[in-house]
Every structure is written in structure tokens, then in C-alpha cells.
Amino acid sequence: MTMTAPKAANMNADMAALAKRYGRVSIPAAGPWNDVIAGLLDHRSVRGFKPTPLPKGTLETLVAAAQSAATSSNLQTWSVVAVSDPATRAEFAKIANNQKHIEQCPLFLCWIADVSRLDRLGTQENLQLENTGYLETFLVAAIDAALAAQNAVVAAESLGLADVYIGAMRNDIVRVAELLHLPPGAMCVFGLCIGYPADGVTNAVKARLPQSAILHHEHYDASNEQTIRAAYDAELAVYSKQHEMAQYTWTDRVLSRVAKIKAMSGRHELKAHIQKLGFPLK
Ligand SMILES: Cc1cc2nc3c(=O)[nH]c(=O)nc-3n(C[C@H](O)[C@H](O)[C@H](O)COP(=O)(O)O)c2cc1C
CATH class of the missing domain: 3.40.109.10 (NADH Oxidase)
Structure with missing residues (x-):
């Protein structure tokens, strides 16, 4: 079951983390929750680092x-x-x-x-x-x-x-x-x-495809994929406009990586x- 995004003020920590992970497209129903899962859902790649050495060990x-x-x-x-x-x-x-x-x-x-x-x-x-x-x-x-x-x-x-x-x-x-x-x-x-x-490095949580694109029950079913993709495209366009140098959709990103051999960099x-x-x- 999916639900539309609730208002941030009414959200528990688990719902807030799920909302960040899925954006406004379709947030899965909250289930069991703990600190490990919270940490996993909070992952984001970071592309700029302080020279500060890591603690010994x-x-x-x-x-x-x-x-x-x-x-x-x-x-x-x-x-x-x-x-x-x-x-x-x-x-x-x-x-x-x-x-x-x-x-x-x-x-x-x-x-x-x-x-x-x-x-x-x-x-x-x-x-x-x-x-x-x-x-x-x-x-x-x-x-x-x-x-x-x-x-x-x-x-x-x-x-x-x-x-x-x-x-x-x-x-x-x-x-x-x-x-x-x-x-x-x-x-x-x-x-x-x-x-x-x-300092100042963009490191927001990047929304993923809705679970309906990824999670199948009994049989693989891609019948709704185009509609789901359009919604996710809109989500990533908002994300990229806010957090990256250029606005792009997921479709843009996929095509830029897999449409032409040149993008394989050898x-x-x-x-x-x-x-x-x-x-x-x-
Ligand atoms: C095996 C692997 C290789 C990756 N290679 C690069 C890379 O060379 N440069 C880079 O900036 N990000 C790289 N990434 C990071 C992905 O771009 C990133 O995980 C993806 O865009 C999702 O964003 P997020 O990790 O912030 O959620 C790589 C990720 C994986 C899993």
C-alpha cells in the first residue's frame, strides 16, 4: 500500500525518513523501525571531503x-x-x-x-x-x-x-x-x-523509484512502469534543481549513461x- 506525503509536522521519524527516500511520489506504509534502518535510509553519496584524518583504528x-x-x-x-x-x-x-x-x-x-x-x-x-x-x-x-x-x-x-x-x-x-x-x-x-x-557540499537524500517499480509479488509486472517513471522523473527534477548543478530527470540520467557507447568511458x-x-x- 502507498500513501501520499503527509505534512512534515505530523510525521514520525520513520515516516519522515521514508518521505525523504521516496520524495513526494509514493511513500510506502511504515513498518518495523530501528536505528539501523534509519541509518540505511539516510544514506547519501558525498563528493567533497575535509582533510581531517579519521580517528585511529x-x-x-x-x-x-x-x-x-x-x-x-x-x-x-x-x-x-x-x-x-x-x-x-x-x-x-x-x-x-x-x-x-x-x-x-x-x-x-x-x-x-x-x-x-x-x-x-x-x-x-x-x-x-x-x-x-x-x-x-x-x-x-x-x-x-x-x-x-x-x-x-x-x-x-x-x-x-x-x-x-x-x-x-x-x-x-x-x-x-x-x-x-x-x-x-x-x-x-x-x-x-x-x-x-x-562544508557546503550537497548531500541530500536522493529519492528512489517507488517500490511499485522494484517490488513484485509472485510474478514480475512492469505494466505500470511508464506512469511510475513519469512521476519519478518529476521527483528527480525537483531534487536536481535544488541540490545539483543542472536540473535533470531520471530518464535524462539513464539515457545519458546507457544510450551511447561514449558514455562508457572505455x-x-x-x-x-x-x-x-x-x-x-x-
Ligand atoms: C558501484 C558504484 C559506483 C559508483 N561510482 C560513482 C562514481 O564513479 N562517481 C560518483 O560520483 N558516484 C558514483 N557512485 C554513486 C552513485 O552515483 C550514487 O549512489 C547514486 O547516484 C545514488 O545517489 P546516493 O548514493 O546519494 O543515494 C557509484 C555508486 C555505486 C554503487
Whole structure:
């Protein structure tokens, strides 16, 4: 069931958080609620950071949170590289279409889909591993890395830190692998900037598609999708006008990312580059 937005003054914390997450389009009915859920719903990406260093032990705490994520068959096919060297950061920023926050943030993490540890185990056990070269194992590693990183993000935000993922590291994964000295069978799937938000940086909660577009019961049903999209377009137009440099709709944003190959910034050749990094993707 969805409802129209109630007046802010009458809202409980859960309804207010749901209203921010879904904007004025369609707020789902409130259900169970706690501080963890409140934190999740309050997520927003931040693209400007103070140089303030993080409290001692923060990195280790975030990695413990990351390692607490579920991992396929406990294979733990991921690693993470914390990079502070300014020259390496500058090169990453260039690879990622000049995203300056990569150089600014006090903590920059490269999340690695890492099958190399299994390959080394095979070598040490004098065994030719038959399964590590398959697409399935690469996917397992990429999923493991993403789940681990998201746990770190949730932990960081719960500590009052801000963050933004950097998928644009994939613009040149071969160079990124060289800079990180990655062995064959290891690939940086994305980066992550973490730190305290700089003053004046836009960091409002960005409304998502209504649940009716995402949540299906028994069978997939996209019959109402165009109407839902029009409503969400209007919502994001309001958001972008208030919080970003240019006004755009969701349709504008999707088309700008997926209509033309140019927008892939070289990633249309990713399969060949991943293979170069020692993943046969059989
Ligand atoms: C895997 C991944 C890669 C991303 N890469 C970038 C990036 O390179 N640069 C950037 O500014 N934002 C990046 N983002 C952030 C998304 O743009 C952002 O999550 C999305 O617009 C929704 O906004 P929100 O996080 O503020 O809710 C990435 C997000 C994910 C999950």
C-alpha cells in the first residue's frame, strides 16, 4: 500500500525518513523501525571531503565490518587496498574522469575481486584448480567485494562519516592493477572515498523509484512502469534543481549513461581488460 506525503509536522521519524527516500511520489506504509534502518535510509553519496584524518583504528573497524558480510562458501574472494600516496591518488582521479574527491578524502579504498588467493592456495597444494577461471567464480568475487564494501559503507555512515563509491576506476582497470601491484586474478571493481563532508557540499537524500517499480509479488509486472517513471522523473527534477548543478530527470540520467557507447568511458572493452588481468571468464 502507498500513501501520499503527509505534512512534515505530523510525521514520525520513520515516516519522515521514508518521505525523504521516496520524495513526494509514493511513500510506502511504515513498518518495523530501528536505528539501523534509519541509518540505511539516510544514506547519501558525498563528493567533497575535509582533510581531517579519521580517528585511529577506523580503517581496521571498517574492514572488520566488511569481513563480517556474508561471503559465498566462505571463499572470501575479495581484498581491499587503502591508498594514501598522493601521486597514485592523482592518477586514479584522472582515470575516473577527474573526480577530485579521490585526492581529497582522508581514506581511499580500492575494493578488489580477488581469486588470486585461491590460485595461490592451489599452487601451494600442488593442484591445478579447475573452477577458478570460470565467469561464475569472477561473479562470486565481484559480489563478495560489493557486499563487503557496502558493510564498510554502512559502518562508516554509522560513525558520522561520508562516502562515495568510485565505479569510474573501471575506466582503466589495467592501469589501476599496475598501480596497485595486483597479481593475476585480482581486479579493482570500484573505489570508495571516505571522510568527513566538506562544508557546503550537497548531500541530500536522493529519492528512489517507488517500490511499485522494484517490488513484485509472485510474478514480475512492469505494466505500470511508464506512469511510475513519469512521476519519478518529476521527483528527480525537483531534487536536481535544488541540490545539483543542472536540473535533470531520471530518464535524462539513464539515457545519458546507457544510450551511447561514449558514455562508457572505455568500459565497453571491459571483458577483454578483465581477461588481461588473469580472469579467463570461461
Ligand atoms: C558501484 C558504484 C559506483 C559508483 N561510482 C560513482 C562514481 O564513479 N562517481 C560518483 O560520483 N558516484 C558514483 N557512485 C554513486 C552513485 O552515483 C550514487 O549512489 C547514486 O547516484 C545514488 O545517489 P546516493 O548514493 O546519494 O543515494 C557509484 C555508486 C555505486 C554503487
